[in-house]
Amino acid sequence: MRSLICPICESRKVKLFFRRYNSHKINTKHFFSLYKCDACGLVFLYPIPSWDFISKYYYYYDKIEASQVRKRLPAIPLIQKIIEKIMNRGTVIIPGLKLLDIGCGNGSFLQEMKERGLEVYGIEPDKIKCELCRRRNLNVFYGFLEESHFESYFFDVITLNHVFEHISNPRETLKKLRELLKNTGIIIIQVPRADSFLVKVFHKDCQLFAVPYHLFTYSLKALSTLLNEEGFKIIRLRNIPAPFSFVESFSLSYMEKKGK
Numbered sequence: 001m002r003s004l005i006c007p008i009c010e011s012r013k014v015k016l017f018f019r020r021y022n023s024h025k026i027n028t029k030h031f032f033s034l035y036k037c038d039a040c041g042l043v044f045l046y047p048i049p050s051w052d053f054i055s056k057y058y059y060y061y062d063k064i065e066a067s068q069v070r071k072r073l074p075a076i077p078l079i080q081k082i083i084e085k086i087m088n089r090g091t092v093i094i095p096g097l098k099l100l101d102i103g104c105g106n107g108s109f110l111q112e113m114k115e116r117g118l119e120v121y122g123i124e125p126d127k128i129k130c131e132l133c134r135r136r137n138l139n140v141f142y143g144f145l146e147e148s149h150f151e152s153y154f155f156d157v158i159t160l161n162h163v164f165e166h167i168s169n170p171r172e173t174l175k176k177l178r179e180l181l182k183n184t185g186i187i188i189i190q191v192p193r194a195d196s197f198l199v200k201v202f203h204k205d206c207q208l209f210a211v212p213y214h215l216f217t218y219s220l221k222a223l224s225t226l227l228n229e230e231g232f233k234i235i236r237l238r239n240i241p242a243p244f245s246f247v248e249s250f251s252l253s254y255m256e257k258k259g260k
Helices: 051-072 075-090 108-115 127-135 170-180 197-205 220-229 243-258
Strands: 014-020 032-037 043-045 098-102 119-124 140-142 155-161 181-190
Touching: 014 197, 098 108, 108 119, 119 127, 127 140, 155 170, 170 181, 170 220
Parallel strands: 098 119, 098 155, 119 140, 155 181
Antiparallel strands: 014 032, 032 043
């Protein structure tokens, strides 16, 4: 196999991090490989599977991950939701602002922002979740960002809440988002970090890597490099507590040691 080049900083200091079946032991005939760049700290899946291949795993993604945590510690999902609600994903709450949520799921965040006076829009590639959004009378496009037809320089705020790590073409995505964002607008990206405390504790067993759903797990250096190169100015960084991820990481580590 030829040496890999980091897709963010283009360094050749890339090495195999680990190989494993998917994090939920679904269709265990397929191995996935994660590589790490020693220059910028990016961890990435290679080769990146097609959407047709990986989409079948998403059927189980929410169901299994949420149900496993509820069985072990029922209060954890509630605590996580409270934390996220208090922080509002860092969104600027000014009535009348136009907000786009990429990968908006069932639309709960959009609904809350709509009730607080924002003009909200969403993009969601899951048909069932998109239908849930429409039942809430939310303006949600079914499909992917590159297929959407929003006006240029239309949005004041664009949010990607634990979505950016799932995107196979991060540079192209940021270029598209720049076209949609007003010159005074902001993008809010929330991602798991490859250089986080959880990774230092659990290493390859950390739930944040979530094979094969997370195609890229960004370090602060890798994400900053990418954003700066695509013309964005970072105005604020903050860490958000993730009790959900801690429980899942502990469980994954335990199962790996038990060989389950």
